[in-house]
Amino acid sequence: MSPLSSVTGAAALLFAVFGSQAWAQTCYSYGMDYQNGGSYFINSLSNDAWTFVSQFEGCQTDVANNILVDPNGDELQCTNTNLTPNDVDQMSTCPINKNALYNGAWSVLIISNNGNGDPIAYERDFSLTVGPQATSTYTPTVTLSATTTPLVSKYNEDPVFDESVLTIAATDVTSTTTQTDTTVLAPVTITSPSKTLKPTTTVTPSRVTNTKTVIIGTITSHKYTLFISQTMKTKTATCKTPTQQPNPDPTCKITPTLVKAAALETTTATSAKFRRVVDRRVPADRVQRIAERKARLAAARALEKRAPDVATTTVTDTNTADYVTTTSTSTAPAITLTVTSVTTITSTSTPSPVTVYSGKTTLSVVTVTATTPTRTVTRFTHARTVTTITRTTTVPITTTTSPAASVTACKRLGGILS
Incomplete structure (x- = not known):
């Protein structure tokens, strides 16, 4: 056997042992409407189910298990999302309505075996401010x-x-x-x-x-x-879609209890070194884990507050006696x-x-x-x-309408109607 044949055979054996994982593309998740380290307003008057939107890149054909973790560390399992195709909005719906949310540090865990690729376990931490939507009255000047x-x-x-x-x-x-x-x-x-x-x-x-x-x-x-004449106009609310966060979600600091996260398992298997998520110590104490999560969010509060829900809506005063x-x-x-x-x-x-x-x-x-x-x-x-x-x-008086179909379509894009 020639030396070249020996090298070629060794390479083929190495590929057969470890499969394609050694050269597999890394699978990333990105937050769209709720992004890691962000702070968001939630309308407590809404009884809509709470949803969130993710995008994935470099993943195999598979689904991700999504878990919502509340400020007390309790877990809620949300609907699964597809990992493919790349950079396509994937919405997950959680079994909790917006009016049941409350202020504090929340997290989303994204867990998947990633098909034939490396398993993933990501954590998206954010803070919620929950309150009734306010109404601001605009008084025209004529x-x-x-x-x-x-x-x-x-x-x-x-x-x-x-x-x-x-x-x-x-x-x-x-x-x-x-x-x-x-x-x-x-x-x-x-x-x-x-x-x-x-x-x-x-x-x-x-x-x-x-x-x-x-x-x-x-x-x-x-x-x-x-004499002030008022003309009534109706416009359909427009959907403002978010841009993908610049950095992918970080790896999990929380070990979920509702699903098994292969990426978080400690193993000495040879193939483990090819996984993107390496072995690490996760605090076993629940109180400690919650405290660390709050500390991470507090450190990220410098980000501008975003608004999946509009905190204040503006209406035009129709009483002409109030006009300046x-x-x-x-x-x-x-x-x-x-x-x-x-x-x-x-x-x-x-x-x-x-x-x-x-x-x-x-x-x-x-x-x-x-x-x-x-x-x-x-x-x-x-x-x-x-x-x-x-x-x-x-004076034009404009009324904004939000058809149900538009609301649903915008929600799937992780956007906000305004």
């Missing part, structure tokens, strides 16, 4: 659009009063007083010789004041009101008020001379009544009107 109009006063010194040049009044209206004052002088007396004396006296009545009001325009101010209103103001072109001045003219009236005749005969004094003096006061004013303008804004 905007009222208002328009302000600047007001400008323009004074025209044209002495001619022409109402056609007036425009719409603006703010405090400029008012010009127009008056005519007439001063009546004493009559000049002329004496001429005559037989008849005919004295004349002019009496001027008291001045009468007339007031003239001119409306030069109408100022319209706006009062704004807001803000005002957005824009500026319109200015309105100009033009007031034309009316000039006050003072005139002097000189009556006709009074002729006094001297002579033998003196007649009675004749009293002449002059024209009544008048003063005209012109007041400019404007009319005011208030127009109510209603602005309408629409």
Whole structure:
């Protein structure tokens, strides 16, 4: 026999003795919705069965036995999951509802003979916070659009009063007083010789004041009101799926009692050295095992809390009286008020001379009544009107629905509906 044949035969014998395990691909498990070292919220108002999702890589065709371990160390056997194909979500359902869970450190044990490969025994530790789902109310803020109009006063010194040049009044209206004052002088007396004396006296009545009001325009101010229209929309909740945890599950620190874990058995068999899970000491004392598990979780609490259940749901307030209103103001072109001045003219009236005749005969004094003096006061004013303008804004009220089929499909993916 040649040396080459001897080497080849030895290799074949070695493979026959140990089988393919020496070169077998390692089988790993990964947590999806609940991952090792994570912290999660559970809705205590839900009576759904508690489930978890795993993915496997490099495993043989077989199933994994799944065991849920509560904070007191008690075990619950969950449904089995397939080890193949690779990176496919496998959901296990446990015989406990969410409303029966409680705060503390929980674990999932994944045990399998892995077909013709090396047996596996993995432990996924996580912490649960159990409580009722809270509801947060969102109150919308609505905007009222208002328009302000600047007001400008323009004074025209044209002495001619022409109402056609007036425009719409603006703010405090400029008012010009127009008056005519007439001063009546004493009559000049002329004496001429005559037989008849005919004295004349002019009496001027008291001045009468007339007031003239001119409306030069109408100022319209706006009062704004807001009408809130609500539109109802319905959307289907979307499933947010988790990403595979970066590291596979660690090997078991807990020895299960419900199933036999070949990977945890102590053996001196030659093939044992090819197993990925090597012999190690597992604390026999249950209290010690629980204490160590809590310590491992406490050390991993730096991870951000995740939420297989949504801790808080948000709804939109439908009572429009609660809405906060803000005002957005824009500026319109200015309105100009033009007031034309009316000039006050003072005139002097000189009556006709009074002729006094001297002579033998003196007649009675004749009293002449002059024209009544008048003063005209012109007041400019404007009319005011208030127009109510209603602005309408629409607030969408969205209701999220979660069909049963969507809930089931999302749960199998290890996701959360939101």
